Amino acid sequence: MSGVLLSAKGLRLAFGGVKAADGIDLDVMEGEFLAIIGPNGAGKTTFINMSTGYLKPQGGEISFAGERILGLSPRAIVRKGVGRSFQLPQLFTEHTVLENAALAVASREGFFSALTPLLRPRWREEAMELLERFGLTGIAHTRADALNEGARKLADIAMAVALKPRLLLMDEPTSGVAASEKMAIVERLATVLRDARVTAVFVEHDMEVVGRFADRVAVWSQGRIAALGTPDHILNDPDVRREVIGIETGGSHAAA
Numbered sequence: 001m002s003g004v005l006l007s008a009k010g011l012r013l014a015f016g017g018v019k020a021a022d023g024i025d026l027d028v029m030e031g032e033f034l035a036i037i038g039p040n041g042a043g044k045t046t047f048i049n050m051s052t053g054y055l056k057p058q059g060g061e062i063s064f065a066g067e068r069i070l071g072l073s074p075r076a077i078v079r080k081g082v083g084r085s086f087q088l089p090q091l092f093t094e095h096t097v098l099e100n101a102a103l104a105v106a107s108r109e110g111f112f113s114a115l116t117p118l119l120r121p122r123w124r125e126e127a128m129e130l131l132e133r134f135g136l137t138g139i140a141h142t143r144a145d146a147l148n149e150g151a152r153k154l155a156d157i158a159m160a161v162a163l164k165p166r167l168l169l170m171d172e173p174t175s176g177v178a179a180s181e182k183m184a185i186v187e188r189l190a191t192v193l194r195d196a197r198v199t200a201v202f203v204e205h206d207m208e209v210v211g212r213f214a215d216r217v218a219v220w221s222q223g224r225i226a227a228l229g230t231p232d233h234i235l236n237d238p239d240v241r242r243e244v245i246g247i248e249t250g251g252s253h254a255a256a
């Protein structure tokens with residue numbers, strides 16, 4: 001790990017009376033996997049939206065690799081090297097997984113037509129190689145709307161990785177994925193991202209996933225970061241366990 005890659009300072013954003021961001025300060029370090037946890041409505045998605053240009057904060061600053069990105073469009077931020085995936089995968093459902101991946105490769109080069117991936121073999125080849133890294137070769141020719149949730153999430157993230165981000169922000173990459181598949185999927189994802197040296201920030205509700213894959217954990221609460229530290233430290237904190245994880249803690253057996 002080296003320097004700060006994404007830096008947020010004093011981010012504020014209210015929707016009416018709801019403070020979705022109430023002074024967010026966070027430095028994401030190059031190379032780390034940082035998990036964001038917190039109850040529903042705490043402002044986790046809002047942070048991702050602000051960092052990727054989908055929402056403009058009312059106050060504060062955001063920089064990426066030392067350069068101010070606040071006020072740039074989502075597309076301009078992607079071009080700077082910040083990728084994202086959504087809670088609900090954004091695949092073109094009537095296209096195959098391969099076509100979706102090829103479309104992402106083509107869009108990296110500035111081509112946006114849904115038919116473009118069919119035109120250049122080079123894009124399909126790169127897309128195929130990408131799917132191989134994600135373990136998706138076997139479903140390359142399956143339509144996106146026929147996938148199970150685990151495959152759909154991986155395919156969606158593969159599209160984000162096709163854009164060659166330095167930082168990838170993922171909103172609940174395992175939500176809706178069957179418990180039996182979850183660990184294998186995150187394992188694969190973590191391997192691909194580490195191999196490609198992609199820094200990752202992910203919103204996650206499954207504490208087993210957090211404990212296994214995060215280098216650091218940030219706890220969101222009512223638009224603020226209530227705690228930040230290693231998984232060991234954070235996941236055993238009695239307040240976090242009571243308020244976020246929903247486990248009652250008695251003094252003597254706070255740590256599971």
Ligand SMILES: Nc1ncnc2c1ncn2[C@@H]1O[C@H](COP(=O)(O)OP(=O)(O)OP(=O)(O)O)[C@@H](O)[C@H]1O
Binds near residue numbers: 040043046
């Ligand atoms: N575009 C919007 N317009 C109005 N209110 C919004 C908007 N986006 C978010 N909010 C509100 O801001 C608060 C934070 O929402 P956000 O989606 O960031 O929370 P979250 O921590 O990601 O929750 P979840 O875990 O349920 O996804 C919530 O009260 C939400 O209703």
